Amino acid sequence: MTNTGKIYIVGTGPGSEEYICPKALAAMNQSDVIVGYKKYIELIEPFIKGKELVSSHMKKEVERCQEVLDLALSGKHVSLISSGDPGIYGMSGIMLEVVADKAPEIEVEVVPGVSASIAANALLGAPLMNDFAVISLSDLLTPWELIVKRLHAAGSGDFVVNLYNPRSKKRIMHLNTAVEILLQYQSPETPVGIVKNAMRENQEVTYTNLGEVLQHDIDMFTTVVIGNSFTQMINGKMITIRGYKK
Numbered sequence: 284m285t286n287t288g289k290i291y292i293v294g295t296g297p298g299s300e301e302y303i304c305p306k307a308l309a310a311m312n313q314s315d316v317i318v319g320y321k322k323y324i325e326l327i328e329p330f331i332k333g334k335e336l337v338s339s340h341m342k343k344e345v346e347r348c349q350e351v352l353d354l355a356l357s358g359k360h361v362s363l364i365s366s367g368d369p370g371i372y373g374m375s376g377i378m379l380e381v382v383a384d385k386a387p388e389i390e391v392e393v394v395p396g397v398s399a400s401i402a403a404n405a406l407l408g409a410p411l412m413n414d415f416a417v418i419s420l421s422d423l424l425t426p427w428e429l430i431v432k433r434l435h436a437a438g439s440g441d442f443v444v445n446l447y448n449p450r451s452k453k454r455i456m457h458l459n460t461a462v463e464i465l466l467q468y469q470s471p472e473t474p475v476g477i478v479k480n481a482m483r484e485n486q487e488v489t490y491t492n493l494g495e496v497l498q499h500d501i502d503m504f505t506t507v508v509i510g511n512s513f514t515q516m517i518n519g520k521m522i523t524i525r526g527y528k529k
């Protein structure tokens with residue numbers, strides 16, 4: 284019988300080394316090979332030494348998981364990395380599905396990471412103090428009609444809304460529609476935080492409001508946090524009031 288390796292599905296956090304959990308660093312250091320999308324490999328390359336690094340392309344997720352599985356079946360320990368947390372629009376789900384289908388006996392461990400919304404929350408103040416919804420505006424894998432339905436549900440439920448994938452070169456108008464929908468439920472003065480490149484090079488933090496958010500430069504490296512009826516700007520920070528008595 285041949286020995287198989289172990290698969291770690293690792294969240295590498297928003298970008299810089301200090302925001303990677305020690306357990307994630309340990310998993311990568313215990314691996315023979317680290318596999319991930321090129322940009323994420325570039326982010327960890329400066330501080331993970333002596334490992335075989337395999338960069339893969341966007342939109343080849345299933346092939347990437349198959350490659351990871353083949354490496355583990357050949358006896359190697361492999362880390363499959365995702366930025367932020369691997370279970371939030373990352374690689375955990377598809378990797379676990381591929382293992383379940385093809386080699387359920389392989390040992391898999393998911394190592395969490397600091398997701399973009401958690402990083403943005405810290406940089407902005409405390410906008411996620413109460414119930415919030417996370418919605419991706421990418422309709423590559425989710426039909427746009429369902430995204431629209433979820434935006435209405437979040438708006439009518441007075442959730443703070445955290446948008447991932449707010450805008451790409453091809454997907455320009457989705458954010459405009461999202462803002463139009465949320466304006467049906469929240470006032471134009473509702474505080475909004477825009478965080479670009481959180482906790483990595485070229486970080487930008489901008490405060491605006493729902494009426495003016497579209498005037499700002501928002502791209503696919505940005506997370507947008509839209510307050511609810513309890514969100515206020517206090518002492519230069521965005522805070523969703525939870526109701527503690529002073």
Ligand SMILES: C[S@@+](CC[C@H](N)C(=O)[O-])C[C@H]1O[C@@H](n2cnc3c(N)ncnc32)[C@H](O)[C@@H]1O
Nearest residue numbers: 297367368398399447448480481503504505506
């Ligand atoms: C495919 S999702 C991956 C999310 C990732 N798994 C996480 O937990 O943060 C990509 C989106 O996450 C957001 N994002 C990821 N890293 C970010 C960062 N450092 N700063 C701001 N937004 C980020 C952006 O909205 C980007 O379009």
